[in-house]
Amino acid sequence: MPTLFRKLTAKAEPLTLKNFKEVLATEDFKKAFVRVQRAQGEDYSKAKKALPAVTWQANFEPGKTRSNANARPSGLFIMDYDHVENPFELYQQILAKCQLNWHEQYIMAAHCTPSGKGLRLVLRMMLKDKSIEENQKYFGETIGEKYDEAVHDLARLSFLVPLQNFYYLDNKIFDYVENHSKGADSPAADHPDAPDGEGGQKEEGEKPSSSEPDTKSAEARREADREQLLDTRFRGASYRAIVDAMVQRDGGVPTVGERNVRLYNLARKLRYIVDFDAKKLALLLPTFGLPIDEVKAVAESSIKGGRTGKIPYDLWKTIEGLKGESEEAEEPKPLPALPPLPPLFDELVRIAPESFQVPVILSLLPVVGTLMSKLRARYIDGNEHSPSFMTVVEAPQASGKSFTRTLVDLLMEPVKMRDAEGKIKEREYAKLLKQSKNAKSQPEEPVCIIRKLPISISIAKLLKRLDNSNGLHLFSFCEELDTLTKSNSSGAWAQKSDIYRNAFDNAYYGQDYMSENSYSADLQVFYNMLICGTPKAVSRFFKDPEDGLCSRVIFAQLEDQFGKKMPVWKKLTQKQHQKITSLCEVLDDRFCLNANGDVRQPFLIDMKKTNKALENWLEKKRIEAIKASDVALDTFRRRSAVIGFRAAMLASVLYEGAKVKDVTKRINAFAVFIADTVLAALLNKFGDAVRQQPTTAHGTTSHVTLFDMMKDNFTREELNAALATTKRETPARKVVSRWMSAGLIEKVGKNVWQKKK
Secondary structure (H helix, E strand, C coil): CCEEECCCCCCCEECCHHHHHHHHCCHHHHHHHHHHHHCCHHHHHHHHCCCCEEECCEECCCCCCCCCCCCEECCEEEEEECCCCCHHHHHHHHHHHCCCCHHHHCEEEEEECCCCCCEEEEEECCCCCCCHHHHHHHHHHHHCCCCCCCCCCCCCCEECCCHHHEEEECHHHHHCCCCCCCCCCCHHHHCCCCCCCCCCCCCCCCCCCCCHHHHHHHHHHHHHHHHHHHCCEECCEEHHHHHHHHHHHCCCCCCCCCHHHHHHHHHHHHHHHHCCCHHHHHHHCCCCCCCHHHHHHHHHHHCCCCCCCCCCHHHHHHHHHHCCCCCCCCCCCCCCCCCCCCCCHHHHHHCCCHHHHHHHHHHHHHHHHHHCCCEEEECCCCCEECCCCEEEEECCCCCCCCHHHHHHHHHCHHHHHHHHHHHHHHHHHHHHHHHCCCCCCCCCCCCCCCCEECCCCCHHHHHHHHHHCCCCCEEEEECCHHHHHHHCCCCCHHHHHHHHHHHHHCCEEEECCCCCCCCCEEEECCEEEEEEECHHHHHHHCCCCCCCCHHHCEEEECCCCCCCCCCCCCCCCHHHHHHHHHHHHHHHHHHCECCCCCECCCEEECCHHHHHHHHHHHHHHHHHHHHHCCHHHHHHHHHHHHHHHHHHHHHHHHCCCCCCCCHHHHHHHHHHHHHHHHHHHHHHHHHHHHHCCHHHCCCCCCCCCHHHHCCCEEEHHHHHHHHHHCCCCCCHHHHHHHHHHCCCEEEEECCEEEECC
8 A cells, every 4th residue: 555645754644545635635735736836947846845745656654754664565666757748648648558458457547747747657566576677667668658767766755736637546546455476466467478487377287277168158147147137126217227327427438547436436336226245236337348357346345445324315316317217208307497587698598499498598607797797796795796607518429519609609799809809919010020020129019808718728828818808807618628628638737727716706816937938927817618518528627526616617417319309499580680799799898898999997786685685595505404414505505606696797787778577586586596506506416526525424415304304302312313324423412503503493401402393
């Protein structure tokens, strides 16, 4: 097992999944990593030493200092590749060169180094009873890529990077114990190209392995057993339907490099519906192309460890949706009832098919927000907010996500025209600069406001655009999330992630470089985005629900169109088209740039009545969270309310001059609808993950709340029993305190409470 050092001077501690995630989630680590990203030369080496580190190649007794004398081989070795322009691309090339599924059997972790210009692989020992150096040489010569030959000492430190900088991570690495038996657990033992003494040779008189017909017979028996099990029903749904639905829920069939982790996560959930029977679980699991023995090992490993009294929430929800599938076709999920919509939203929703209407509303928010950039209003907490939004439209391939392109092209026309003028000035400047290359006086660079940006824009260029925009929102549209993932696969991702988070709060972001090739600035971030992606791509990008970015995003989940007729969109009449484009021009002129190209001043509106409506909504959700002891609901309700408030800001402007009754009620209903929709999507995607975090052990995956489990009159002993049954770690006194503060219960005797009517 590798060893963790939280800092260079810290004592050794065994590396576990818990402390690994814990140390990467700390603010100290996040700040230290940003400093590393910004540092260069000697400053980089100094900054890097503030990061936590792991000795992958050795373990140390707890409390011991790091030295080769104290080191014990972990059974792992590392391969370092330095000065790499694109580490992820190199990793893909290495996978392609791996022989006989080496990438599945040996590689346990892969990530870019803190500089963003290096690749590190962590592998199991390939040649048993051989040194780290010999294993590195064997792997290196086979792959044919130049590696750092100086990293073979046992006590070598590897500085950690955020989870999103890992290209692959096998959770088995956290409890890996080397098997010293020659050939045991060693795929190299059966490798025909292994060096002498490493397998491939049979002892004299040894019987040959099982014949090919016997192997095929065993596979046929297993397949028959599996088919029989898959047709068995659990709570009204077949195991086959449950497994297929869970695979799709997690992003579809995984690609090479993520199969082990995905299979293990699936097994940890499915174990609940096979009574933690490893043999039955191994039959139930799909192989994803992995060897049967490896699937069996995953099943056996997954049934170990803690378990809750209820099946995982997402598994329960999947089964509930599949009940009765054999009797009749599954009923389509009812769409949320739409409130009265403000002008512009109403016109564009009317032309959309019913299942597209909510995604259209959510997709319009960052676009319309960009056109009202200088709009401001004070939220419940007294802080000024701007119309900042980031929407992600999630749907399988060929499901119609391209409607977003039509919306952007239609509404962003005023921005595109203004951008075109700025780009002409930039080209003229570049031409003058080239002509006066050797002249003493150089032309002065014009300050051009360019607001519509490609999603793959560099950090330096983005900061320059933000600086020139004088507080106007910039906007990026990305039709395929993988484009953004690839552009952020290097070390620059940490900075981009910070910029995206700051954009939601319009917080300050800055960097200060001496290099003339970069851009130094310290400014408020106003940046809206509309992004599309498949469930698989979204899962890859938004990996960690605790990194702060996930809860700032609006997830618009588009209904799967498999087996359905082509959705038909109505066409806008020429009059409707003209009305919408004219309104967009008016909004851009009023809240962004006037006819002379001057940036408008902030425009403050009164939203006190909407604040009151959202206060009531927040209180209702707070009580629900306390009753359920649901930390995910309590966490996500706050940002959902903020997004609802900002949507109401847009509605307030759009309703000006509209001949409708009860405008205030309409605005408030729109705010609550957006808050409800955003909250539901966040809970659906990340609720279970947040509830299962170590710091939120009092959360529940049960659909029956802890409060509902208690009788009208209950005792401390009964509450403790319910807490134990549901595997909550929150003390009874804290639960009682929360319920009393919320006015849900009252004390009627010693250690006896009564629910209030």
